[in-house]
Amino acid sequence: MGRIEVRICGLGGQGVVLAGQILGRAAVIDGMNVVQTQSYGAEARGSAAKSEVIVSDKQIGFPHVRKCDVLVALSQSALDAHCKDLKESGILLVDGDLVSRVPERIDQVYKLPASRVAETRFKSRMYANVVMLGALTIIAGIASKKAMKEAIEASVKRETQEANLQAFEAGLDLQA
Amino acid sequence: MEMPFSSGNYLRGVPFPFCAGCGGTTVANVFLRAVHELGHRNLQGFVFCSGIGCSSWIPSPHFKADSIHTTHGRSIPVATGVKLMRPNLNVVVFGGDGDIVGIGLGHLIHAARRNLDVTVIMVNNMIYGMTGGQVAPTTPQEVKTSTTPYGGFERPLDAVSLVASAGASYAARVTTAHIQQLKGTIKKALKTKGFSFIEVVSQCPTAYGRRAGFKNAGEMLHWMRDHSISIREAQKLSENEVKGKIVIGDFVDRKLPTLTERIQSTIKKASKDGPD
Amino acid sequence: MAGHLSSGTHFLQGNEAIAEAAMIAGCRFFAGYPITPASEISEYLATHLPKIGGIMIQMEDEIASIGAIIGASWAGAKAMTATSGPGFSLMQENIGYAFMTETPCVVVDVQRSGPSTGQATKCAQGDVMQSRWGTHGDYASIVLSPNSVEEMFYLTIHAFNLAEQYRTPVILLADEIVAHMREQIHIPPAESIDIVNRRKPKTQEERFFGGEEVPPMPSIGEGHNVAVTGSTHDEFGRRFTADPGVHQNLVTRLVGKIRNNAELVMDFEAYNATDCEIGFITYGCTSRAAYEAIEMARNNGINAGLIRLKTLWPFPERIVQSMARNAKKIIVPEMNVQQLFFEVERATKGATEVIPVNKIGGGEMLTPEELYSQLKGSEN
Numbered sequence: 094m095g096r097i098e099v100r101i102c103g104l105g106g107q108g109v110v111l112a113g114q115i116l117g118r119a120a121v122i123d124g125m126n127v128v129q130t131q132s133y134g135a136e137a138r139g140s141a142a143k144s145e146v147i148v149s150d151k152q153i154g155f156p157h158v159r160k161c162d163v164l165v166a167l168s169q170s171a172l173d174a175h176c177k178d179l180k181e182s183g184i185l186l187v188d189g190d191l192v193s194r195v196p197e198r199i200d201q202v203y204k205l206p207a208s209r210v211a212e213t214r215f216k217s218r219m220y221a222n223v224v225m226l227g228a229l230t231i232i233a234g235i236a237s238k239k240a241m242k243e244a245i246e247a248s249v250k251r252e253t254q255e256a257n258l259q260a261f262e263a264g265l266d267l268q269a
Numbered sequence: 270m271e272m273p274f275s276s277g278n279y280l281r282g283v284p285f286p287f288c289a290g291c292g293g294t295t296v297a298n299v300f301l302r303a304v305h306e307l308g309h310r311n312l313q314g315f316v317f318c319s320g321i322g323c324s325s326w327i328p329s330p331h332f333k334a335d336s337i338h339t340t341h342g343r344s345i346p347v348a349t350g351v352k353l354m355r356p357n358l359n360v361v362v363f364g365g366d367g368d369i370v371g372i373g374l375g376h377l378i379h380a381a382r383r384n385l386d387v388t389v390i391m392v393n394n395m396i397y398g399m400t401g402g403q404v405a406p407t408t409p410q411e412v413k414t415s416t417t418p419y420g421g422f423e424r425p426l427d428a429v430s431l432v433a434s435a436g437a438s439y440a441a442r443v444t445t446a447h448i449q450q451l452k453g454t455i456k457k458a459l460k461t462k463g464f465s466f467i468e469v470v471s472q473c474p475t476a477y478g479r480r481a482g483f484k485n486a487g488e489m490l491h492w493m494r495d496h497s498i499s500i501r502e503a504q505k506l507s508e509n510e511v512k513g514k515i516v517i518g519d520f521v522d523r524k525l526p527t528l529t530e531r532i533q534s535t536i537k538k539a540s541k542d543g544p545d
Numbered sequence: 546m547a548g549h550l551s552s553g554t555h556f557l558q559g560n561e562a563i564a565e566a567a568m569i570a571g572c573r574f575f576a577g578y579p580i581t582p583a584s585e586i587s588e589y590l591a592t593h594l595p596k597i598g599g600i601m602i603q604m605e606d607e608i609a610s611i612g613a614i615i616g617a618s619w620a621g622a623k624a625m626t627a628t629s630g631p632g633f634s635l636m637q638e639n640i641g642y643a644f645m646t647e648t649p650c651v652v653v654d655v656q657r658s659g660p661s662t663g664q665a666t667k668c669a670q671g672d673v674m675q676s677r678w679g680t681h682g683d684y685a686s687i688v689l690s691p692n693s694v695e696e697m698f699y700l701t702i703h704a705f706n707l708a709e710q711y712r713t714p715v716i717l718l719a720d721e722i723v724a725h726m727r728e729q730i731h732i733p734p735a736e737s738i739d740i741v742n743r744r745k746p747k748t749q750e751e752r753f754f755g756g757e758e759v760p761p762m763p764s765i766g767e768g769h770n771v772a773v774t775g776s777t778h779d780e781f782g783r784r785f786t787a788d789p790g791v792h793q794n795l796v797t798r799l800v801g802k803i804r805n806n807a808e809l810v811m812d813f814e815a816y817n818a819t820d821c822e823i824g825f826i827t828y829g830c831t832s833r834a835a836y837e838a839i840e841m842a843r844n845n846g847i848n849a850g851l852i853r854l855k856t857l858w859p860f861p862e863r864i865v866q867s868m869a870r871n872a873k874k875i876i877v878p879e880m881n882v883q884q885l886f887f888e889v890e891r892a893t894k895g896a897t898e899v900i901p902v903n904k905i906g907g908g909e910m911l912t913p914e915e916l917y918s919q920l921k922g923s924e925n
Contacts, residue, residue, distance in 0.1 A: 114727060118556040121729040127556065129727040154837035155913050156726050156830070281770075283783075316765045318616070330772040330783060335765035337619060338774035338784075339612065340642050346576075346609035350616025350624065353600050354574055355766045376612075379605040532600060539595035 096149040097235055098158040101222075102175050103167030105142045108222035111248060112165070113144025115226060119236035119244035120148040128156040141171065148235055163233050165225055166192055167207075184233055188221060203232055203268075210263050220260035227264015238265065274302060278311045281333050286326055290486025292445040292471030296363075296392050297327045299448060303455035315359045318348040320373060322365035323399050323473075324392035342373030345380045348387045356529045359459065360387040366407040367397045370428045374406070377428070377466075381435035383528040384463040390455070391428060391466070394473035402476035409513075412481045429468050433521040438463030440520045444470040446494040447517065457519070463527040470515050549593040552734040559697045559724040560627075563653055563717065564589035565732070566701035567625050571740060572651070573599035574617035574624040576610040578632060581666050582721040583655040586627040607632035611639040611652065618648045619773060621764035623705055627653035629721075630672055631662065633679070640714050641680030642775045644799060647754065647762065649708035649715075649743055651701070656720040656829075658908065667908030668721035670829055673884040676716050677858045683796050685803035687810055688716045688858040690828040694728035700855065706741035707810060711802055712759050718857060720880075721908060722830035755780025755795065758802045807859035814853040815864065821850025823923050824872045826865060826889050828854040830910060831878050837913035842920045849920050857885065862892040869893040874923045878902040878911050 099116065103109045110131045117129035125148050132143040145158040164179045165186045166172035172185075172192050179185060179199060187195060189204030205228050211220035223245065230241050242258060249257045279301045287293045304312065317328030321341035329338035339347045344362045352360045362369075369377055369391040377389065396414060397403040404414040407428070410421040433440040439461040443451045451469060458465035472478060472489035483489045493515060500518035503511050548569040557565070564586045567575070575594060577587040590601040600617075604610040607628050614624035628636065633654040643650055656672045658664035676688040687707050691700045697719060704715040746753065746761040746769065753760050753771055760780070763769035772782035777792040785791040803810065816839060818824060823842075827835040832853045842849035850872070852864055869875060875897055877886040886901040893899055902919050904911045 114556075117727055121554065121556040125729075127727070127729055129556075130722070130725065152836075153728075154833045154835075154840075155910070156722060156833055157910065159912065159914075313768060314766075329774060333770055335770060336772050337616065337765070338772070338776065339615070340638050340775055343608060343612040343639065343642075346604065346612025347616035347619075349602070349604070349609070350574060350576065350613035350618070350622075351620045351765065352616075353602065353613075354617045354620035354622045358766050375605050376609055379609070532602075536595045536598055536600075539592075540598070 096147065096151070096153070097162045097233075098160065099146045099148070099163040099165070099233075099235065100158050100161045100175060100178065101144045101146075101165040101167070102171035103142055104171065105140050107142065107167045108219065109142040109167060110144045112222040112226055113146050115223070115241065115244045115248045116229070116236060117146045118248060119240040120146070122240035122243055123236050125150060126153050128153045130156055141174065143171075143175070163229070163235070165229060167221065167225070168192065169194065186225060186229060186232065188225065203228065205264075205267055207264070210267070211260060214263055215256055215260060220256065223257050223260040224264040224267070227261040228267045229264075231265055231268035272310060274305045276301065279304065279333055280331055283331050285331060287323065288475045290472065290474045291323070292394065292469070292473065293324050293327055293392060295445045295448070296324070296390065296451075296469055296471060297331070299451050300327075300390070300455055303452045303459065306452070307456055307459060315361060316351055316355070317361050317363060318344040318351065319363045320344040320368040321399075322368045322397075323394070324363055324365040325368060327363045327392070328361070342368055342371070342376070344368065345373060345376040345387075345389065349380065349385055352385060352387050352529065353532065356386070356533075361459075362387055362389040364389070364391055365398070366391060366393040366395065366405050366428070370426055371406050377432065378435045381432045381437040381464050381466065384436055384438060384525050385528045386463055388458045388461070388465045389467070390458075391468045392471045393428070393468050394471050394477055395425075396473055396477040396480070398473045398476040402480060409481075412477075414480060429466065429520045432464075432466040436525065437466055437521065438525050438527070439465035439522050441466070442468045442470065442515070442517050442520070444493045444497055444515060444517060445472060446490045447497065450517070454519075457522070463525050547597050547735070548732070549596070550732055552732050554729055554731050556727055557694055557730050558585060558727045559694045559719065560585035560655070561589050562694045562697040562730055563627070563701045563719070564593070566698040567651070567705070568593065568597065568599070569735060569738060570702045570705035571623045571742070572625050572705065573597075574614060574622040575599070575601040575626065576604050576613035576617070576624070577601075577626050577628065578604055578607045578610050580629045580632050582657055582724050583627045583629045583653065585724075586653060607635040608639065611636040611643070611650075614650045615639060615643055615646075615648050618650050619765050623649070623709070625651040625653065627655065629655050629657045630659040633672060633675065637679040641682060641684060643714040644680070644684045645775045646773050647712040647760070647799070649712050649762070651704045651708055651715050651717060653717045653719060655724040656718065658905070664907065666721070667906075668830060668880060668910070669905060669908070670720055670831065670880040671884070671905075672718060673857060673879075673881065676718050683800060685800045686716060686858045687711070687713060687803060688718050688856070690718050690855060690857050691723055692829055692832045692853065693723065694726060695730045696855070697723060698730055698732070702738060702740070706739065709741045709743045710759070711806065712743065712762055713803065718829070720830050722910065752780040754778055754782050755798060758798065758805070803859060808863075810856055810859055811861040812855040813861055813864055814855065815851070817848070817850035818852045818864065818868045819850075819871060820848070821868070821872055822848040823874050823876065823920055824850040824852065824868045825916070826852050826854065826868070826875055826877050826885070828857060828885065831880055834911050834913045834916050835878060838916035838920060841913060841917040845921075847920055860888050860892065865889055865892045866896070869896040872897050874898045874900055876900045876902055876916070876919055876923065878916055878919075880904055880910065
């Protein structure tokens with residue numbers, strides 16, 4: 094499968110880092126080589142957040158994403174900052190309720206109502222990140238559904254496992 | 270039948286390096302007598318930690334025991350590691366006022382706050398003796414030192430009150446002019462569960478005495494005896510009346526949970542069910 | 546020795562891999578002070594060390610942290626602390642004490658941008674020389690440099706083993722990027738991991754500070770009446786504050802036990818190192834970009850090679866010299882303003898041209914493209 098570089102971006106508190114960790118863990122479960130990094134600042138919640146996942150069947154050297162194959166943007170400011178790094182053939186996933194302006198040059202754009210689904214189904218926008226991961230699994234096929242579910246179970250608190258798995262399913266359904 | 274005291278059971282036979290008349294020798298001898306009277310026939314079961322300064326040489330290498338002579342001011346952190354891994358040992362720290370409440374003050378407060386089960390004996394000679402008579406955090410303001418030739422401009426520190434308020438089980442002050450009381454205080458400290466702290470006001474005829482106007486060690490001892498006042502008496506007097514006096518006695522003597530007990534219960538809790 | 550995780554494949558952060566490896570290596574005492582980017586090590590051990598009867602204590606500062614692990618080591622425990630630049634600076638005096646008193650312990654320095662507070666959350670490789678020469682006086686250091694999460698694991702175990710074998714502090718010189726990245730890591734079954742334990746004295750032995758290259762180490766509380774001191778001492782631990790011979794014997798032996806065993810201690814990875822025209826000498830996170838640059842060079846017909854140092858100190862001179870014999874140029878890429886570069890230049894003794902490539906600020910790594918262009922530009 095070669096090498097896939099993914100960047101998930103948004104604001105602190107949206108679960109951007111957790112989403113990257115779940116994706117990375119799932120790819121490891123699928124037997125791939127993975128490097129996951131995140132922007133790490135002293136900044137408080139609400140400031141820019143970024144998580145990157147590189148998945149490859151070969152050894153991974155340089156750990157940072159330079160040109161992404163997949164960009165997931167959970168806020169307008171994050172998209173504005175990062176869309177320049179999306180490859181021409183790259184895939185863009187945005188939360189359609191939080192991102193309105195998408196540059197025309199990008200062909201493959203998926204606008205997903207992730208935070209709306211999270212809010213109506215789970216009464217909390219906190220689940221929007223996992224809804225996006227569901228959609229991402231169908232669209233980009235980086236990790237298997239089974240591995241993604243296993244990774245979610247391993248990454249979230251026991252009390253929220255069930256709700257997160259349902260959020261993931263809801264994300265799968267968005268693209269089913 | 271009580272065994273007679275024999276210094277060979279407690280000392281390696283290396284002579285102490287202290288000046289004639291130094292209070293350090295007194296503290297060493299009284300400490301060993303106290304240990305003897307508590308029924309220890311030797312120093313097995315003890316470990317001594319000390320830093321840098323004259324009184325850090327009291328245990329190292331003279332006591333026939335395990336001793337760790339650390340860097341300046343860091344005896345209490347080292348003692349912390351020792352005590353936590355060997356909770357059954359009696360861990361005793363010796364140090365001067367420069368070591369314990371100068372460079373190492375932060376560690377003293379935190380050890381008291383944690384109620385770490387060690388005994389700290391601070392020999393307070395009110396000066397940096399080994400380095401040649403510089404001002405210490407304990408030097409009375411009126412005494413001129415080699416670094417305060419016009420007299421001091423800082424208040425001396427009341428280490429015992431500080432340790433008491435930080436949460437130690439036991440904190441006391443005594444002087445080398447009160448041998449029996451010193452011995453009793455050391456015994457009490459060694460029997461204490463939790464942090465025990467003794468400030469021993471002690472004479473340094475070489476670096477302090479001559480600067481403070483004393484002819485010899487004997488004069489200093491007389492002065493210390495005559496200017497000491499028990500904490501019970503001091504509590505009846507005004508701050509002004511206590512000024513210039515050495516307040517001696519037990520500042521606190523109480524039962525409090527110790528760091529070792531708390532850590533052991535944490536280990537029990539963690540091995541049972543983890544933090545969730 | 547038990548860690549927290551079972552053997553098998555895991556997805557771990559670099560700092561977590563250090564903590565897990567420490568437990569497997571036998572670490573039962575950890576003292577530390579919070580600091581980015583090393584705090585996850587303390588947090589992991591605070592959670593998991595008590596489960597196996599170990600102790601993690603947060604001390605009042607980094608000076609106390611290293612003091613406490615020195616005490617714990619003499620109490621018989623394998624002990625570790627972890628910090629970053631500012632805390633590493635504070636620890637230097639007691640690192641010298643641990644060296645002088647032959648106290649095995651592991652100090653992790655997760656490098657971040659400096660000097661001073663610098664860019665506290667950003668990566669750098671600026672502590673290379675401090676890890677070698679940070680304390681005062683004559684001494685020798687063992688410093689290991691990991692470049693992946695899995696290597697964080699293995700070099701932590703190796704650091705404990707070297708500390709125990711040579712009775713000396715060992716520094717694991719990590720960096721923010723490797724510490725905070727997550728990767729797959731295969732943890733082997735515990736019984737397949739080699740663990741070294743310090744040699745203990747037989748009952749009658751008394752010479753704990755000399756008499757042989759690495760003397761046996763008693764624990765306190767076992768009846769040996771051991772006298773530990775950071776002052777100059779003879780083989781029995783007796784203090785000699787003026788005798789020139791005692792000092793010379795002691796310090797020569799302490800430095801010698803590392804220098805004389807440098808070949809055994811040093812570890813590296815080499816690719817086309819001795820036949821290349823242009824080579825990298827690289828270490829830590831930066832080496833990850835160098836590997837990709839080498840691949841680009843190979844695809845473009847450039848005869849490039851690479852040596853990645855896992856041991857920075859003692860400096861692996863011999864392997865560096867073997868590259869210098871045939872290479873026309875050696876490139877030393879670092880996230881600092883030239884540190885190991887000077888050591889490479891010293892070791893190669895003018896046999897080849899040594900070129901520094903440096904980048905600092907914002908935690909930004911040298912990229913494979915930047916390094917490839919250096920290879921290409923140096924080709925002529």
